[in-house]
Amino acid sequence: MIDCLVLQTVSEHIIKAVLFDLDGVLVATDHLHYQAWSALAQRECIPFDDEINQHLRGVSRRHSLEIMLQGIDRSYSESEIREMLEFKNALYCSFLETLTPSAVSPDVWVLLDELNRQSILSAVVSASCNARVVLKETGLIDAFDLVVDGCDVTRSKPDPQGFLLAAERLNVSPADCLVVEDAPAGVEAAHRAGMHVVIHQYERIGVTRCIR
Secondary structure (H helix, E strand, O other): OHHHHHHHHHHHOOOOEEEEOOEOOOEOOHHHHHHHHHHHHHHHOOOOOHHHHHOOOOOOHHHHHHHHHOOOOOOOOHHHHHHHHHHHHHHHHHHHOOOOHHHEOHHHHHHHHHHHHOOOEEEEEOOOOOHHHHHHHHOOOOOOOEEEOOOOOOOOOOOOHHHHHHHHHHOOOHHHEEEEEOOHHHHHHHHHOOOEEEEOOOOOOOOOOOOO
């Protein structure tokens, strides 16, 4: 349970802000990304399966495409790359229209209410430039003190830039921040930022915890 893990960590450490990844932590949107990337792969005759998809979690759209194209016996121009990225994003955005507040686990609302009661700041730090769209569709947009998305940074996870930017804007030391992540790239970024980490895997293989 995400609320139990986070609140236990808050009780064990001096935590002034909790920074959440979005996809796969607050909202289960991984399947929508998978469907969009799969459609692109089928169109371009690019090998793609769940194993490859696991390497795309938590990284930027362009980096995801670069991973998919590794080992492909042809080169793509920059205009072709941009067109593929636009195709995937347009398809993914069309899928987002199906999202409703029911996509948010009740545990998330319980946790956010408790953090607010304890005067602990909360933020979303996502590699996606569509983060605010997801938050609006699910009713979460006003539940956080700050949102940092992929359009706010120049370096995506595992670079810690997003987490450090969130700490700076919240006026909180990185050492007093707790990150809730589900992807290896995000966990690495949190460690590199010098923050505590809870690993949460939404509706996949259960929940584990790792504290720095």
